[in-house]
Amino acid sequence: MDASSRRPALTVALCFIVALIEGFDLQAAGTAAAGLRQSFALDPKMLGWVFSAGIVGLLPGAFFGGWIADRIGRKKILVAAVLLFGLFSLSTAYVDSLQGLLLARFMTGLGLGAALPNLIALCAEAVGEQRRGTAISIMYAGVPLGGALAALVAMLFSERWQATFVIGGLAPLLVAPLMLLLLPESNAFRQQQGHPGLARTSTGQALFGESRARVTLALWLSYFFTLTVMYMLLNWLPSLLLEQGFSKPQAGLVQMLFNLGGALGSVLGGLLLDRCNGIKVVVGVYAGLLAALAGVGLSVGLLPMACAGFAVGLFVMAAQLVLYALAPPAYPTRVRATGVGAAVAIGRLGSVAGPLAAGQILAAGAGTAGVLLATSPGLMLAALAAISLLARATPPGTPGLDATQAAAPKS
Incomplete structure (x- = not known):
């Protein structure tokens, strides 16, 4: 396999790993709901707010994650997003108040939201037009698989809900340095640097x-x-x-x-x-x-x-x-x-x-x-x-x- 074919394969593979972790963290709160409810004495209405805090964070994360990436690069924003949702997923396991829990879930959602448009853009720009859908689909298959892994972890650690967030937090923090070393920036983005209409x-x-x-x-x-x-x-x-x-x-x-x-x-x-x-x-x-x-x-x-x-x-x-x-x-x-x-x-x-x-x-x-x-x-x-x-x-x-x-x- 020559360098020109290794580069797209490496991009899609690394983006798949991030999507797998993203899918895990997206469903982490749902799989740990019983433990969260018991530990924080949450009624159904307050538990709904905990779920909503993460979902609400996804929206500005997706918009601004894409907007900033068009200016400074897909790779930089993706790595920053992975570090963000990793750090706050991990912190979810250790917060001791409802306010801290809501903040941790919102910031996790912010990072998860910022990651997705850049995963899509990197995979789309890594391959030719005829393979674009395939590359995006392989990457995004990681999301439901990550959700299934979250359900499995919750079953294995049914008495320790914190384990789901510890695993969901440590995994992205370990992957981020690998992305810095190995993930190529989009060639299409590099070629657009200095474009007269961009600014x-x-x-x-x-x-x-x-x-x-x-x-x-x-x-x-x-x-x-x-x-x-x-x-x-x-x-x-x-x-x-x-x-x-x-x-x-x-x-x-x-x-x-x-x-x-x-x-x-x-x-x-x-x-x-x-x-x-x-x-x-x-x-x-x-x-x-x-x-x-x-x-x-x-x-x-x-x-x-x-x-x-x-x-x-x-x-x-x-x-x-x-x-x-x-x-x-x-x-x-x-x-x-x-x-x-x-x-x-x-x-x-x-x-x-x-x-x-x-x-x-x-x-x-x-x-x-x-x-x-x-x-x-x-x-x-x-x-x-x-x-x-x-x-x-x-x-x-x-x-x-x-x-x-x-x-x-x-x-």
């Missing part, structure tokens, strides 16, 4: 200038509604299963299969988008997600529910990966991390809205069927917005991301 490019111009308004708004719409459903499932799936009469161990099994399906969907989403007609991939993925959600609502036995849980994880993560692969080519290099970061931030708004909306629907007495039915209009809007991106500039039948590439202004 003058405002955030508004980056997102909406040069005829990018339609692309940006379509991405935001797709990200918002897809992430709404994803985080609703991450937060509420066990509770919805319990409401349907399943036991806690059965709900835990379905949740694990949901994460494993997500890992497979992550890889398949990017592979299919690189090799098949993009519009057909979007239609298939979102139709599959709607069918899988119906399966969750209608299944009455453990085996059908386990299959439905695996399928809904597969399709919701595949949908997310399609969107993550569509965003980078929609923006020129000099504003790419800003564009991706803004889209991820809008998705984080959905991640806050989804659990809240599900709670309100359940409180109104609509039940599991009502929650799942309420997701359908948003998912159809997300699919239509993604299709509009792919259909903009390329005739039907052209595979992969070429439509978005043709629509995007050149670097």
Whole structure:
């Protein structure tokens, strides 16, 4: 393997490791919820604030992490983000007050949010256009696998909830020096240094200038509604299963299969988008997600529910990966991390809205069927917005991301 092929492989491998740790830390609070509740004497409302503090931190982290990276470099911001969420994940294990816990979770979320747009940008810029979706999907498969690892650690250390945060904090602190030594900065970013328009490019111009308004708004719409459903499932799936009469161990099994399906969907989403007609991939993925959600609502036995849980994880993560692969080519290099970061931030708004909306629907007495039915209009809007991106500039039948590439202004 020559140097030109080793560099992309090294970038994707290191970004996969960071994504694995990110997935672990994203679900750490959920897997340690029982221990947190007992140690800090939290009622359900206050525990919800602990969860929300981390999610709220994701939004400004994603936006500003991308914006700053377009100015000083993807690698620098990614390493800083990894150190940030590692330090505050570790501190979560040692805080002794509710205020300290809320601050630690917010700062962890800030670092996690800043990492993702730079992981996407680095992987997208490390490979050629025809392998962009594949590279992003391999990297992002680490997130659901990290979530499954968090659940496993919580099971192994069920009496010591702090262990989850110690492991989730030490791992990024150990990986950061490795990234400093081995992770290459994006060649595309290096070539943009000294670009005459970079310093003058405002955030508004980056997102909406040069005829990018339609692309940006379509991405935001797709990200918002897809992430709404994803985080609703991450937060509420066990509770919805319990409401349907399943036991806690059965709900835990379905949740694990949901994460494993997500890992497979992550890889398949990017592979299919690189090799098949993009519009057909979007239609298939979102139709599959709607069918899988119906399966969750209608299944009455453990085996059908386990299959439905695996399928809904597969399709919701595949949908997310399609969107993550569509965003980078929609923006020129000099504003790419800003564009991706803004889209991820809008998705984080959905991640806050989804659990809240599900709670309100359940409180109104609509039940599991009502929650799942309420997701359908948003998912159809997300699919239509993604299709509009792919259909903009390329005739039907052209595979992969070429439509978005043709629509995007050149670097």
